Amino acid sequence: MLDSLFGIHADALQLKSRRMEVLSTNIANADTPGFKAKDVDFRTVLGWKLGVGNLQSTHVNHWRGPGHSDNGEVFSIPYNPAVDGNTVEIGLEQAKYGKAAVDYQATLDFLQGRVSAYKRALKGE
Amino acid sequence: MSMDKVFGIAGSALAAQLVRMNTTASNLANASNTSDSAEGAYRAKRVVFRTLLQDQAAGEQTRYAGSIHIGNVVDDPTPSPRSYDPGNPSADDDGYVWQSNVNEVAEMVEMTAAARSYRNNIEVVNTAKQMMMRTLEVMKS
Numbered sequence: 001m002l003d004s005l006f007g008i009h010a011d012a013l014q015l016k017s018r019r020m021e022v023l024s025t026n027i028a029n030a031d032t033p034g035f036k037a038k039d040v041d042f043r044t045v046l047g048w049k050l051g052v053g054n055l056q057s058t059h060v061n062h063w064r065g066p067g068h069s070d071n072g073e074v075f076s077i078p079y080n081p082a083v084d085g086n087t088v089e090i091g092l093e094q095a096k097y098g099k100a101a102v103d104y105q106a107t108l109d110f111l112q113g114r115v116s117a118y119k120r121a122l123k124g125e
Numbered sequence: 126m127s128m129d130k131v132f133g134i135a136g137s138a139l140a141a142q143l144v145r146m147n148t149t150a151s152n153l154a155n156a157s158n159t160s161d162s163a164e165g166a167y168r169a170k171r172v173v174f175r176t177l178l179q180d181q182a183a184g185e186q187t188r189y190a191g192s193i194h195i196g197n198v199v200d201d202p203t204p205s206p207r208s209y210d211p212g213n214p215s216a217d218d219d220g221y222v223w224q225s226n227v228n229e230v231a232e233m234v235e236m237t238a239a240a241r242s243y244r245n246n247i248e249v250v251n252t253a254k255q256m257m258m259r260t261l262e263v264m265k266s
Binding site: 032035094111 | 128130131134135137138142145173174175176191192193238242245246248249252253255256259260263264
């Protein structure tokens with residue numbers, strides 16, 4: 001029901017809040033030795049969903065291609081890794097987090113547009 | 126819901142950074158401690174952060190994977206400096222006193238770094254809070 005009402009935006013909102021969660025984990029662990037920063041790479045996830053570059057597998061443990069993970073999280077490659085093995089670059093993560101928040105807000109605006117359209121339709125204005 | 130986790134994860138980081146800052150305060154407070162033996166001298170403390178892994182967080186209600194916790198607190202291995210000061214009340218039989226191995230400049234840097242990390246995570250919480258408030262308001266328009 002909600003899917004048909006809000007179209008792609010319901011899924012998009014979930015993806016974007018998921019990305020904010022992953023980025024907040026990076027920022028929280030900016031000082032943890034050996035922590036590897038992650039990100040949700042939209043292009044890669046979309047590629048898997050469309051079957052681009054996927055290897056056929058008959059078992060869950062089969063290798064399904066480079067960087068494949070079920071939750072869409074990929075390790076980000078640092079520009080300058082730290083000596084303690086931490087790959088969080090705090091400035092970069094903050095910039096990403098800010099952009100993720102704007103993306104989330106954009107999806108919210110689309111949703112809000114849908115909601116007000118349905119309300120108008122229901123009232124018959 | 127995902128946005129809940131942001132609060133949990135950033136909150137754990139706030140707590141961890143506070144422990145780090147408390148450790149720095151303890152180190153600075155004990156910087157001028159003296160002792161009559163190398164073992165008795167105060168050693169600077171360092172906290173080691175650890176990430177809560179997916180397997181460890183399984184079945185837990187309050188802690189999320191990716192949040193941060195204090196792994197352990199270790200002593201700074203730098204040798205304690207010794208100086209000849211027979212007039213000092215804590216001098217040993219030969220007149221030597223051992224000082225703490227706290228480096229005040231390093232502690233100040235550590236404190237600033239902890240404060241900056243704390244502020245970063247506050248910003249994360251703030252942004253997530255704004256997003257959540259806006260999400261609640263979607264149905265209002």
